[in-house]
Structure formats: C-alpha cells, structure tokens
Amino acid sequence: xSRGFGSLEEVAANRCFGGWHRRFRHYSPALRCDMVFAVYLxxxxxxxxxxxxxxxxxxxxxxxxFMQKAGALRVAAALGMAIVAADTSPRGADVPGDPEGCWxxxxxAGFYVDATQAPWAENYRMHEYVVHELPALVEEMLPIxxxxxxxxxxxGGHGALVCALRNPGRYCSLSALAPISHPITSxxxxxxxxxxxxxxxxxWRAWDACELIAAAGERLPLLVDQxxxxxFLDTQLQPERLRxxxxxxxxPLTLRLHPGYDHSYYFIASxxxxxxxxxxxxxxx
Numbered sequence: 448x449s450r451g452f453g454s455l456e457e458v459a460a461n462r463c464f465g466g467w468h469r470r471f472r473h474y475s476p477a478l479r480c481d482m483v484f485a486v487y488l489x490x491x492x493x494x495x496x497x498x499x500x501x502x503x504x505x506x507x508x509x510x511x512x513f514m515q516k517a518g519a520l521r522v523a524a525a526l527g528m529a530i531v532a533a534d535t536s537p538r539g540a541d542v543p544g545d546p547e548g549c550w551x552x553x554x555x556a557g558f559y560v561d562a563t564q565a566p567w568a569e570n571y572r573m574h575e576y577v578v579h580e581l582p583a584l585v586e587e588m589l590p591i592x593x594x595x596x597x598x599x600x601x602x603g604g605h606g607a608l609v610c611a612l613r614n615p616g617r618y619c620s621l622s623a624l625a626p627i628s629h630p631i632t633s634x635x636x637x638x639x640x641x642x643x644x645x646x647x648x649x650x651w652r653a654w655d656a657c658e659l660i661a662a663a664g665e666r667l668p669l670l671v672d673q674x675x676x677x678x679f680l681d682t683q684l685q686p687e688r689l690r691x692x693x694x695x696x697x698x699p700l701t702l703r704l705h706p707g708y709d710h711s712y713y714f715i716a717s718x719x720x721x722x723x724x725x726x727x728x729x730x731x732x
Contacts, residue, residue, distance in 0.1 A: 455588050458483065464524035465490035468514060473584065477575045478537040484581065485510040486589060487520050491527035498594035498619075498730035499529040499585070500723065503577065503610075505601030506635070507555045508535050513600075516712040519719045526727045529591050533577055535602070537570040551635055552642060558630075559606030560654050562643035571643055578610050578617065596620035596726035600715055601684075604671075605630055608656035615664035620729035622670040622722045624715055625677055628689035629657040635683050657692040668699040670725045672718045674708030 459470040466489040475482045491497050500523075502513050510532040513519070523530050536542075536557030543566045544553035562571035585591045595618050599607035604626025611621040630636025631651045640651045652658040673686045680686070686702060693700035708714040 454584070463487070464521050466492065466520075466524050468520065470510065475537070475576055475580060477572045477580045478542075478570050480537045480539040480542055480570060482534055482538065482576070483510060484534060485514050485532040486585060486591075487514065487523055487530040487532075488590065489524045489527050489529060492529060492590040496590045496592040497527055497529050498596070499531050499582075499591045500596045500598060500620075500726050500730070501577065501582070501607075501610075502530055502532045503559060503597070503599030503603030503606040504532065504535050505599070505603050506535070507550050508603075509555070510534055512712065513715075516716065517719050518716040519723060522720045522723045526723060526731065528723065528727055528730060529589075531581065531585055531591070533581055536573065542570045543567065552638055556602065556639065558602060558636070558639040558643060558654075559609060560640070560643050563650070564643060564645050567643050573606070574610065574613075577606065578614055594619055594730050596622075596730050598622040598624070598722055598726065599626070600624045601679075601710065602627055602635070604628075605636070605656065608669075609654055609659065611667060612656060612659040612663050613653070618667065620726040621667040622725050624672050624718065624722070625674065625679075625684055625710055626656070626671065626686075626689070627684055629655060629685045629692075631655045631658070632688070633683045633685065657688050660689075660692045660696045660698050663696065663698065666698050668725075669693065669701070670722060671700065671702045672714075672721070673702065673704050674710065674714045675704050675706045676708055677710045677714075679710055 455471045461468045557573040559573045562568045597607045604623030
C-alpha cells in the first residue's frame with residue numbers, strides 16, 4: 448500500500464522491534480530522478496523527534512542491503528536512534544550508467560561525489576543529495592532531529608568520511624567499516640574519479656579522506672573496523688594509509704583489525720552494534 452506524505456510516497460512499511468522500517472520514493476532535484484530510501488524509526492519516535500544515523504552502502508547495493516542484513520535495528524530501537532539508508536546512485540532509464548556495463552561505476556556506484564564531467568554531471572550529485580537534500584527532507588517530513596551521525600561500508604565508508612570531513616559541524620559523529628580510505632590510489636576510486644571528476648588529479652584530492660584529514664576543520668573521533676581476510680584490503684581499501692594520515696594530523700582514530708573477517712555483511716553484522724553505540728554516545732549526549 449502506498450500513502451502520500453507531502454513530497455514523499457511511502458512504498459513499504461514494516462513493524463520492527465516496536466518501531467517502523469519504512470521505504471519512501473521521492474523526486475530528487477539534486478539528482479534529477481526519482482529516488483528510494485529507507486528509514487528505521489525507533490519506538491521513541493512516536494513521542495518526539497529522534498537523532499539519526501545516516502548510512503551509506505557500498506558498490507552494487509541499495510538501501511535494502513543494510514536494513515535487511517546488518518542486524519542494526521534491534522540496537523537502534525533500544526538506543527532510540529533512527530537510521531536513514533540512502534541509495535548508492537541516481538537511478539532510471541535516463542540516468543547514464545557504465546559504458547561497458549561494469550558493476551563498479553555508474554548505477555549503484557555513485558561514489559558520493561558531485562560529478563563535474565559530462566554526461567555524469569547531470570545526475571551524479573550524490574554528495575549534495577546525502578549531505579543536504581535527504582536530511583532536509585526527512586527532518587521536515589519525519590520525526591527526525593538535526594542531530595546527525597554518518598557511517599558506511601566500503602564505497603559508503605569513503606562517502607561517510609568525505610561527507611563529514613568536507614562539512615564540519617554538519618555531523619555529531621563519524622565511523623566506517625572497511626572504507627575505501629585513499630580512493631586516489633585505489634583502482635575503484637581512480638576509475639570513478641577519472642570519469643566523474645575528470646583527468647586532473649588535483650581535483651580528486653577534495654574527495655579523498657586521506658587528503659582531507661590534514662586540513663580538517665574539526666576532529667570527530669573516528670571508529671573504523673576492518674577485516675584482515677578482506678580480499679580488497681591492500682589494493683582497494685588501504686586502512687594503513689588512513690592510519691598514517693590520522694597520525695600525521697593528530698586526528699583521533701580507533702582502527703580495529705579483525706583476523707578472519709572478510710568484506711561481507713557477516714563482517715558488518717558482527718561489529719555494527721559497536722558503531723551504533725559509538726554514534727549514540729554523541730547523538731544522545
């Protein structure tokens with residue numbers, strides 16, 4: 448059943464741990480297409496506005512992966528914290544994807560940047576969408592306050608780091624699981640940046656966490672978890688680069704390496720409670 452909430456169309460609603468998991472469709476002016484996102488509203492949202500953790504997923508994902516697989520909703524309900532899960536790119540027949548049909552660029556691979564190059568610049572403004580448009584929408588239309596945290600996995604971990612580092616004061620808390628820490632040296636990042644941002648690599652540094660940390664306008668304590676059996680560890684994720692950048696800038700970092708854990712949602716589910724509590728300590732203070 449669909450119900451209209453002003454500029455939101457509710458496309459699904461499920462009772463969960465005393466609260467509600469809801470999916471909404473809306474038109475995004477930033478992305479110039481229809482978008483779907485999910486929200487978990489804890490039981491406390493029936494009485495007052497609650498803070499929100501914004502979750503950014505990785506390559507090939509939608510809002511559904513995290514909400515269905517991460518096991519986060521029970522803890523969010525207990526803490527009284529909403530979760531807002533965005534999609535990973537603009538969508539639709541009129542939105543250009545990867546010219547070769549590959550999975551690591553285009554649809555489900557927006558990399559949370561604001562593209563400057565044709566034809567991508569027309570739609571791929573995921574940073575603007577995640578940082579400004581989506582929070583403005585949910586804070587107006589739903590019982591969600593302006594106290595925000597941000598986290599994500601893989602490409603979404605990169606997105607969370609960059610969103611917070613580029614926008615001091617916007618978020619109260621920050622974390623990531625297996626983030627692409629230094630995308631300008633990652634094959635995934637180099638492919639995405641060369642197309643979305645152009646071949647001038649100087650422009651790429653404004654979208655790279657390791658480059659942004661040195662001059663960051665605030666020092667939010669950063670929690671990062673990483674599996675040591677992750678097949679992308681050395682080539683794509685490079686957590687040691689993040690450790691080095693944080694050490695050089697004296698940025699507070701807790702980097703936890705876990706033997707035997709891979710890149711999957713089994714890994715995310717194993718440590719997501721720690722991340723929710725990390726955010727709750729700031730959001731509910």
